[in-house]
Amino acid sequence: MADDIDLASLTAGDKGAWDGFVRRYAGLILSAVRNLVREGTEAEDVLQEVFVRLCKDDFRLLKTYDPARAGLSTWLTIVARSTTRDVQRRHRPPQSALDDVPERLLAVVDVHFEPLKLPKDLLSPRQQLVLTLLYERDMDVAEIAKTLGVDPQTVRSTHHKAMLKLRAHFGPERQ
């Protein structure tokens, strides 16, 4: 059982269980995608797409859910938003064909750039993420700490260590 939903009956194709599941989680899915799509028909189409994915191929996706690893609401939110991105990608207008672009615009200057040498583990994944959130997402330390579930002091320390590594690596090159 997950969030009062009988998963065994649900994945066995029980109509009553499915109807209960739809009634219970349709609102959550809609609220999960409302920041990504326009409300109304578009959001309802995505909602339908999410449910199609869940029950497709004999509930293949739903069967991958494991209540011991994450809550159903959390998992459904991730699935809903991921589905929304896929739908948006599918409906994106096609790029202009290569033949339509004037040839002079496609001319490439034959300049060979030497790839920068970068140690694979220069920054740890956590350090990379902290810097990404700080400099690309413009999040502050408190927000990052909340996102990562760590102490703000840990975020500051992670940031500081990452910067020291970068300076040690790039410092001589940049001068």
Added chain:
Amino acid sequence: MTEPMDKAEEIALWRHWRRAMSSAAGEAAPAPDPLLLAAYAEHRLSETAAEQVEAWLAVNPEALADVLAARESKLGQPSVQPPEAALVRAMGLVPGVTSEVVPFRHTARPALSWRIAMGRVAVAASLLVVSLLGFTLGTDAYTNLLNGGQSTALGQDLFDAPAGIFSSLGEETSS
């Protein structure tokens, strides 16, 4: 002791690292499955597993919004009330009829009651008696006609060519 960095230097170092990363980047890492992201959102992953997710999030920071949305759903954010039509459409994805095999019901033939059997036997016997009687009577009458004096005239009447208006008809047709 290292000298402190100003914000501009930090950003410059970060950009330098980002450029180096993009030029050295090989194949894009596959997206973690939704359950892994959901577990990450709930801080249920081990440090090693979380690092892998964070490494992916560092190059796909837009997915971090999904993680945050999933975390909020766990906290019980108010969900949107979906329209009834959307619910009905989603419920229709799983058919109502169960797929169990309905065995073909053989209609057992009612046992022939002795009354019905007796009635049929009586009908058959009476038909036999009537037909035998009719055959006997017919045979006797034919024998009497052939043997008796009057029987010849009657026999001629019965079997000779018709007289009267029919005789002329017979001549015309024969000519």
